[in-house]
Amino acid sequence: AQSVTQLDSQVPVFEEAPVELRCNYSSSVSVYLFWYVQYPNQGLQLLLKYLSGSTLVESINGFEAEFNKSQTSFHLRKPSVHISDTAEYFCAVSPSLSGGYNKLIFGAGTRLAVHP
Amino acid sequence: EAGVTQFPSHSVIEKGQTVTLRCDPISGHDNLYWYRRVMGKEIKFLLHFVKESKQDESGMPNNRFLAERTGGTYSTLKVQPAELEDSGVYFCASSLQMNTGELFFGEGSRLTVL
Numbered sequence: 001a002q003s004v005t006q007l008d009s010q011v012p013v014f015e016e017a018p019v020e021l022r023c024n025y026s027s028s029v030s031v032y033l034f035w036y037v038q039y040p041n042q043g044l045q046l047l048l049k050y051l052s053g054s055t056l057v058e059s060i061n062g063f064e065a066e067f068n069k070s071q072t073s074f075h076l077r078k079p080s081v082h083i084s085d086t087a088e089y090f091c092a093v094s095p096s097l098s099g100g101y102n103k104l105i106f107g108a109g110t111r112l113a114v115h116p
Numbered sequence: 117e118a119g120v121t122q123f124p125s126h127s128v129i130e131k132g133q134t135v136t137l138r139c140d141p142i143s144g145h146d147n148l149y150w151y152r153r154v155m156g157k158e159i160k161f162l163l164h165f166v167k168e169s170k171q172d173e174s175g176m177p178n179n180r181f182l183a184e185r186t187g188g189t190y191s192t193l194k195v196q197p198a199e200l201e202d203s204g205v206y207f208c209a210s211s212l213q214m215n216t217g218e219l220f221f222g223e224g225s226r227l228t229v230l
Contacts, residue, residue: 004158034217043120043221044159044207051217090159094217102149102211102219103172106159 002027006107021076023091031093033074039087120222128228134196141210154204
C-alpha cells in the first residue's frame with residue numbers, strides 16, 4: 001500500500017525568502033506524484049505533477065518539485081515566496097495510471113504562512 | 117465555466133441524525149469523486165463514480181454512508197445515522213478523464229456531529 005508523509009504541518013516564512021515543503025512517500029509499485037494547493041476558502045487545485053520524463057517539474061507560479069526515486073521524495077520548493085502563496089499544500093501519490101483512475105493518496109498537508 | 121460546487125458548506129447535526137451532502141461537478145465531467153478529511157489529517161478517498169456507476173467504493177467507511185449519482189450529473193452523499201467520528205470535511209472532485217491525476221475540487225462540506 002502507498003502512503004505519503006509530509007514532514008512539516010506548518011511552515012512560517014518571511015516574504016521573499018526561499019521555502020521547501022517536504023514530502024516522502026512509500027510504495028512497492030511505481031507511482032505518480034502531485035502537489036495540490038488549497039488557498040483560503042477555495043477548493044484544492046493541482047499545482048504540479050510528475051508522471052514521467054524529467055524529474056524536475058515546475059508550476060506556472062514559480063514552484064518546482066523534484067522527484068527523487070532513491071530517497072522516495074518529492075519536495076516542493078520556491079526560491080522567493082509571496083504573501084499570496086499563503087495556503088495549505090498537499091502532496092499526493094497515485095499508483096500506476098495505466099488503465100487506472102485518479103485515486104489519489106494524500107499527505108496530511110503543510111500550512112505555509114508567509115509573513116511580511 | 118462554473119467549478120465544482122458543494123452544498124451545504126457547513127452542517128451541524130446531532131449524533132443519530134441524517135445529513136445529505138450534495139455535489140455538482142463541472143459540466144461534462146463523467147468522473148466524480150468523494151474524499152474526506154478528518155481532524156486535519158490526510159484527505160482520504162471514499163469513492164469514484166463514472167457517470168452514474170460506482171467505479172470504486174473501497175474507501176467508504178461503513179454502510180451508514182450512501183452515495184448516489186442519479187442521471188450521471190450531481191451526486192449526493194448521505195450519512196445515516198451520523199456518528200461523532202463522521203465529523204470532518206467532505207470534498208467532492210470531478211475530472212474529464214480517468215488517468216491524468218488532475219482533479220477539480222469543490223470547497224468542501226464541513227460536517228460537525230455533536
